[in-house]
Amino acid sequence: MNLFNSLITKRLAATVSASLVIAIGFAAGVWQLNRASTKIALAANLQARQQMPILNASNGSWTLEEVSERRMIARGQYIPEAAIWLDNRPKPIPAGGGANAAQAGFYLMMPLSLEGRQTVVWVNRGWAPRNNDDRALLPPVKTPSGAVSVEGIAFAHPGRVYELGKASEAIDISKPRIEQNFDLAEEAKLHGWSQSPFILREVETGLEDGLLREWPPLTNGVDRHYAYAFQWFALAFCGFLFWLITGLRQYRRRDVVNGDQA
Incomplete structure (x- = not known):
């Protein structure tokens, strides 16, 4: 054989x-x-786009395609009563790793009314830990009351998590609320205002406001x-x-x- x-x-x-x-x-x-x-490849492209000149949110009606992954400065006043706390977001771990990698918390999404324009741009101000004893108790965060200048990176959305359907109860837009995901178009309809078709993910500026902004690079993993x-x-x-x-x-x-x- x-x-x-x-x-x-x-x-x-x-x-x-x-x-x-x-x-x-x-x-x-x-x-x-x-x-x-x-x-x-995505990280290299993001790095290259961030080396381009910084844009100004007030200089025209920017499209998502024009500003995607670009640095941008927005000056205006926060609207804290319309804030959205995005639940089940892991703690950002910068390059090199760190402790408490599995800690869950919130991304704080807050609208910023642009100075000199009747337009709102949503800002992902950063991450804050969740209270494990009371999930409805929001973390203490400092929000400036006057005009501020915010620098960030423009993205289409702050990231999404798996969601088991939408809540059926009426939404009260007059106070901060906890959500699983963020929908730009839905927020524009709820508030009836003109807003930019992108969000700004605020970069770390050393501001001590109770939020963490050490965003991990795309090459993580x-x-x-x-x-x-x-x-x-x-x-x-x-x-x-x-x-x-x-x-x-x-x-x-x-x-x-x-x-x-x-």
Whole structure:
């Protein structure tokens, strides 16, 4: 019996099973590498756009395409009574890691009425920890009462989390509220005001207002993707080795039984 027949023809079930394991492991490994490459490319693009001149929110009606991932300064006055606290947001962990990586809290979204314009721009002012004893108790945060200048990065939204349907009760827009996700278009309808089609994620300025703004770089998690890719490739290789070694053993046993070896 030749080696080809012993490894493949006589072991069709084992060959098909091994092929599936190898194909799945290889495909998943390549997918993880692609994910890492995508994050690196996005981070490089974001870095390049942030090196461009700083925009001014009051200089015209900016579109999302014009300002996306660009630095921008907005001057105006906060409207704290319309603030939205986005729940279930993990604590931002800057490059290099840190403690309490799994701590949950809020992103504070607050509208800023632009100076000299009848327009509002929403600002992601930062992250604050949640009270574990009373989920409805909002963190103490300082909000300037007068005109302020806010520098941030323009994004389409502050990020989304999984949500099990929308609440059915009426929304009271006259006081701060806790939400799972943020919808720019919905907020414009609720308040009836003109607003920019983007949000500003405020950068760290050293302001002690009770909020954390050490935003993690987009390349966070790249090492994890590489580790996952290695595991999937290792699984594919182990599947091939298991198929090959068990086939060779069966081949040698058949040779011994048939008297082909001493």
